[in-house]
Amino acid sequence: MTESEPTARDIAAMDEAERAQWFHDNREQVAEESTPAVLDRVVSVRVSPEDLGLLTEAAAAAGMKLSAWLRKVALENAAMASAAPPAAVLSGEETRRLQDSVLNIVELLERSGIRLDTTADEGDRSLVLKSLRRPRKKKIKAGK
Numbered sequence: 001m002t003e004s005e006p007t008a009r010d011i012a013a014m015d016e017a018e019r020a021q022w023f024h025d026n027r028e029q030v031a032e033e034s035t036p037a038v039l040d041r042v043v044s045v046r047v048s049p050e051d052l053g054l055l056t057e058a059a060a061a062a063g064m065k066l067s068a069w070l071r072k073v074a075l076e077n078a079a080m081a082s083a084a085p086p087a088a089v090l091s092g093e094e095t096r097r098l099q100d101s102v103l104n105i106v107e108l109l110e111r112s113g114i115r116l117d118t119t120a121d122e123g124d125r126s127l128v129l130k131s132l133r134r135p136r137k138k139k140i141k142a143g144k
Contacts, residue, residue, distance in 0.1 A: 012076040016062065045070075 011019060023030060047055065059069035090098065106116065 009079050012079040 006014075006022065011022065014022065055070065056066055059066045062069055064072070109115070
């Protein structure tokens with residue numbers, strides 16, 4: 001593999017059009033260097049009828065057979081999963097303590113006259129704090 005050749009992870013990160021273009025541009029080299037994949041293992045996965053419908057539609061939209069599409073998606077996600085481990089994994093007790101801490105912070109904020117803005121869009125997950133206190137009006141001196 002030369003310096004300019006993408007790794008399997010680089011190829012997995014490409015969108016479908018970029019990947020197709022790369023394989024088309026490098027088809028002779030890929031054919032020479034690759035050996036046919038032996039797909040002799042079967043993995044069973046249970047899914048609901050609704051999930052099967054979604055998966056079948058996604059495979060059809062990609063122009064692929066369901067088996068090939070599932071394999072592609074699984075391998076892409078496996079390549080990405082090893083690259084980005086979770087930031088933190090909390091136990092049930094740690095999760096409860098974190099939730100209690102957040103609730104305590106919210107109570108403290110509300111007692112200080114600050115509340116969470118609940119008018120944000122459903123898709124907007126940012127935290128917006130609003131003061132419950134009215135701004136003070138400037139006193140105007142009489143006689144000016």
